[in-house]
Structures are given as structure tokens and as C-alpha cells.
Amino acid sequence: MSEPGSTTAPPLPQTAASPRGNAVIAVLSAWLIPGLGHIYLKRRLRGLAFFVLVIASMLIGFRLEGNLYQVVPGQPLTILATLGSMGMGLPYFLLRYGLHYQGNIMGAGYEYGTAFLLTAGLMNLLLVLDAWDIVRGKKE
Amino acid sequence: MLSHFLLMVLYALIVSLFFTLLWRRGRREQTKLFLQIFLGMVGGGLLVAWLMYPFPSGPPAPIP
Numbered sequence: 001m002s003e004p005g006s007t008t009a010p011p012l013p014q015t016a017a018s019p020r021g022n023a024v025i026a027v028l029s030a031w032l033i034p035g036l037g038h039i040y041l042k043r044r045l046r047g048l049a050f051f052v053l054v055i056a057s058m059l060i061g062f063r064l065e066g067n068l069y070q071v072v073p074g075q076p077l078t079i080l081a082t083l084g085s086m087g088m089g090l091p092y093f094l095l096r097y098g099l100h101y102q103g104n105i106m107g108a109g110y111e112y113g114t115a116f117l118l119t120a121g122l123m124n125l126l127l128v129l130d131a132w133d134i135v136r137g138k139k140e
Numbered sequence: 141m142l143s144h145f146l147l148m149v150l151y152a153l154i155v156s157l158f159f160t161l162l163w164r165r166g167r168r169e170q171t172k173l174f175l176q177i178f179l180g181m182v183g184g185g186l187l188v189a190w191l192m193y194p195f196p197s198g199p200p201a202p203i204p
Contacts, residue, residue: 046161053158060150105203112147119151123158130162140165 023135030131032089034124037131050127057120058091065104066113068095087121087128152181 020026021041030037035051038044061068069081086092095101103117104110133139156177164170 049161050158053154053161057154064147109147112151115151119155123155126162 020135020137023132026131026135027128030128031087031124034089034091034120034127037127038134041131041134043134050123054088054120054124054127055091057116057123058088058095061113061116061118061120062095062101064109064113064116065107066110066115066117067103067105068092068101068117069114070096081118084118084125085121087123087125088117089124092121148185149182152178152185156181 026037026040029040033051034054035047035049038047038050040047069078069085071082072078103113107113130139156174159177160170160174164173
């Protein structure tokens, strides 16, 4: 029970569904395919633009033979980097397990490529959070 | 493709476009934020490069 005049926020609905869409579908689709969460939430142009930007970053990193992070025993920071890279969703697993991509440490663009690949994952994680905010009504 | 400057500009372009679309709606606000981020990244990169110019790069690190 709240005091009169208190500024306590109203309780969140108990279900995942909202007038804007289903939160679980929005978040999962946003993670799996960059921009798909926004397209699902009827932000089609923005979703398409996000898709192009994240995939472009991933493809440049791939072309430069950057490192697609995976966990290295004894190096705890690689756990964070791997989680960040996995943020790009399905493309990460397609590269890792579909193309058996590992990068090329001898490649001239290795460091730049690593930055592009990691950035693609981190940008998509932000898109997941953005989709979450939209579906919960915290953002238009 | 492997020009340091070109890759830096490309990276700044992608990141600044991304945050512009994520954080702003109006065309005027979008343009302003895009220019702030893009010029900040490219200009900041050039500034750091200029500051590091006097320091010798040394031999390349051994490959593990």
C-alpha cells in the first residue's frame, strides 16, 4: 500500500505481452537477427538501418580476419569478450560453427577486424536493451 | 582497404550512425549528434596520433 502523494511507479504487468508486442519475442528476435526486434515492434526503417550497420561491422571484421572471441582457459577477460561478441546473435554462431571462422592473427587487419567484430556484438546488445525499453513503454 | 585512416573513418561512421539512430529522433538533433560523435572520434583519433608521434614505436611484439 502506497502513501498518498508518493511517487512510487505503478507495478509492471505480470505477463510478457504488452500493447506494443510480446517482450520475449521482441528481445529474442532482436538478439538473433540484428534489427529484427525493432521490425517486430513496427520500427521497420530503424530496424533495417540497424541490421545494415551491425552486419556491415561484422562483415568488415570478417574481411579483415579479426578475432572472433572465444573463451580461453586462464584468461577471464575472454569470457567478457566472448559474451560481447555473442551479442551479435545468429551471425556469431554462423561464423563460428558454420564457417569455422577463427580469424588470422598474422593478418594485417587483425586488430581492426577484432574491433569491428566485437563492436557488432556490443551494438546488437544495445539493440536488445532498446527493444526491451520500447516494449515496456519506457521509450518510444 | 587496409589504410589505418580509412578504417578509422569507417569505424567512426558506423558507430556514430548507430548511436544517432538509437538516441535521437528529429532530423536536426540527429545531424547534430552524428557530427558530434563522428568528428569527436576522428578528431580524437588524429589528436592522439599526433600526441604519440614523437614516441618511437619500437620493434614489433612477438607473436605468441
